[in-house]
Amino acid sequence: MKPPAGPEEAQLPASDIRAFASSCTMHGLGHVFGPGAPPARRGLWAAAVLLALATFLYQVVGRVRYYGEFHHETALEERESRRLTFPAVTLCNVNPLRRSRLTPNDLHWAGPALLGLEPAEHAAYLRALGRPPAPPGFMPSPTFDVARLYARAGHALEDMLLDCRYRGWPCGPENFTTIFTRMGQCYTFNSGADGAELLSTPRGGMGNGLEVMLDVQQEEYLPVWRDMEETPFEVGVRVQIHTQEEPPLIDQLGFGVAPGYQTFVSCQKQQLSFLPPPWGDCSSVSLDPDFEPEAPGPLGTPSPGLSPPYSLMGCRLACESRYVARKCGCRMMHMPGSAAVCSPQQYKDCAHPALDALLRKDACRCPNPCASTRYAKELSMVRMPSRAAARYLARKHNRSEAYIEENVLALDIFFEALNYEVVEQKKAYEMSELLGDIGGQMGLFIGASLLTILEILDYLCEVFWDRVLGRRFWNRKHPQRPSSANLTSHSPLCRRQDLLCLPPHLLPRHPPLDLGVGGRGCLCLQGRTPTPWT
Numbered sequence: 001m002k003p004p005a006g007p008e009e010a011q012l013p014a015s016d017i018r019a020f021a022s023s024c025t026m027h028g029l030g031h032v033f034g035p036g037a038p039p040a041r042r043g044l045w046a047a048a049v050l051l052a053l054a055t056f057l058y059q060v061v062g063r064v065r066y067y068g069e070f071h072h073e074t075a076l077e078e079r080e081s082r083r084l085t086f087p088a089v090t091l092c093n094v095n096p097l098r099r100s101r102l103t104p105n106d107l108h109w110a111g112p113a114l115l116g117l118e119p120a121e122h123a124a125y126l127r128a129l130g131r132p133p134a135p136p137g138f139m140p141s142p143t144f145d146v147a148r149l150y151a152r153a154g155h156a157l158e159d160m161l162l163d164c165r166y167r168g169w170p171c172g173p174e175n176f177t178t179i180f181t182r183m184g185q186c187y188t189f190n191s192g193a194d195g196a197e198l199l200s201t202p203r204g205g206m207g208n209g210l211e212v213m214l215d216v217q218q219e220e221y222l223p224v225w226r227d228m229e230e231t232p233f234e235v236g237v238r239v240q241i242h243t244q245e246e247p248p249l250i251d252q253l254g255f256g257v258a259p260g261y262q263t264f265v266s267c268q269k270q271q272l273s274f275l276p277p278p279w280g281d282c283s284s285v286s287l288d289p290d291f292e293p294e295a296p297g298p299l300g301t302p303s304p305g306l307s308p309p310y311s312l313m314g315c316r317l318a319c320e321s322r323y324v325a326r327k328c329g330c331r332m333m334h335m336p337g338s339a340a341v342c343s344p345q346q347y348k349d350c351a352h353p354a355l356d357a358l359l360r361k362d363a364c365r366c367p368n369p370c371a372s373t374r375y376a377k378e379l380s381m382v383r384m385p386s387r388a389a390a391r392y393l394a395r396k397h398n399r400s401e402a403y404i405e406e407n408v409l410a411l412d413i414f415f416e417a418l419n420y421e422v423v424e425q426k427k428a429y430e431m432s433e434l435l436g437d438i439g440g441q442m443g444l445f446i447g448a449s450l451l452t453i454l455e456i457l458d459y460l461c462e463v464f465w466d467r468v469l470g471r472r473f474w475n476r477k478h479p480q481r482p483s484s485a486n487l488t489s490h491s492p493l494c495r496r497q498d499l500l501c502l503p504p505h506l507l508p509r510h511p512p513l514d515l516g517v518g519g520r521g522c523l524c525l526q527g528r529t530p531t532p533w534t
Helices: 017-023 029-033 039-068 104-115 119-128 146-153 312-328 344-361 387-396 401-407 431-445 450-477
Strands: 072-079 088-093 161-166 176-181 184-189 210-215 237-242 255-257 261-273 371-383 408-415 420-427 499-502 521-524
Touching (some): 104 119, 237 371, 312 344, 401 408
Antiparallel strands (some): 072 420, 088 184, 161 210, 210 408, 499 521
8 A cells, every 4th residue: 555645745734834825926935935945955944035025124114114204295387378367456545544534532532542542742743734723612522443444534536546447448446445454545547346357367478457647645755753653654556456255454465556656566376276284284264263162272273164265364463353352342443343433542552462462472373375376576667757748747637747757656566478487386195106216115025015915914814713713612512521531441432453543643633542552643543553653
């Protein structure tokens, strides 16, 4: 009879590492655990596999760490359009109040806060204005509204606007919207307020935008009585070009236009797109300008509300409004919110100092909007009017030539071209790139793939089932017997001539049995002659 095959050629269970190594798609395992190889060769293959695995894990850790840093990159692209929406244009006279509209009651209430006047100086200031002093027995009004003062005494657009054209078509004060800023009463062209249709232009260049001629009315400027922080020394108008969704911050971002010059402003639209956390720090949630004592929170933390779309300037104004409302219990007239407008005394004692302290501390944490539009500008100027045009303009507007030279300015705002720039932040490392890098490193160093991981998991399940669950199941089904209950004591069941002795590794996995045949495992086979292994 031919002896059975050796243990290397016998069929191995699925939980055996040699069986797994011979069928696994991961390179090198078969050389490490395969049968018949010399120990030195197995050792070299084991070292190579471990080195490749360590290199692979090092690369994976580096890629995962880089992905966790959330890097971003900025892309610049130029696009073309057949038609562009014209921006909003806000104009403010640098002089906030007209001298001819101030009254003794205005000086009584607003003189100390807005003009730096003491009560004893009111009569002298009225004389400087060319106004008669307060009549005997003058009694100031019981209340005073600062917003009404600026609306009544501020420069009226009907008096300032000498000529207005948009793309060659006439326009007028009805195309402007009144808005209050820190500079007083201002006017915005193409604001889109109250659902008005936004203007657009199909062409770039001069003559395809807004052209205005303004009278700055220098004779209405207030005399400089005392040097204060907001005392204007210049003459002209302040201009800001912005989107309709963004409130103007003209006292900080506006550019000046002087009388006696025609200023050309060439604009180029820029669309900015930023990433939210963790790749960036942009936000799209507006900040509620109303102060809530129950849940104050950080001043610059955006919170949902019925506010307009989020913008950087809107967030700063809302933050300033909340801070002043928290400190003073009121808001300045240009600030959003539902709090009452501060009185002139509150302006002087609390609002102005609080706002200046806030700006110095830079306590408003306003992130960039996730999507915004801005306009790059190029300015150029020429003197006006010419000698030939001065007499014509003086006759047309019933003014002297000297008045025209000192008070009249022209402003021309247009798009340079209909193309615009798109500045976009993009994720520098996507999840798909991370998986691709891991897969590439896995294939390069260990020759594995996603299916290899499934094979390893399947092998671990086999080991767990065979070594843990299988042994526990066998112990429950075949409880361990005492050593005296061996097969040799059951002569009626198994005779000596019916024993077949097998090597221990070919016996089923169960607790060792004392078979009593020289330590060799024997099974009863009816009608067969035992052939022990030698």
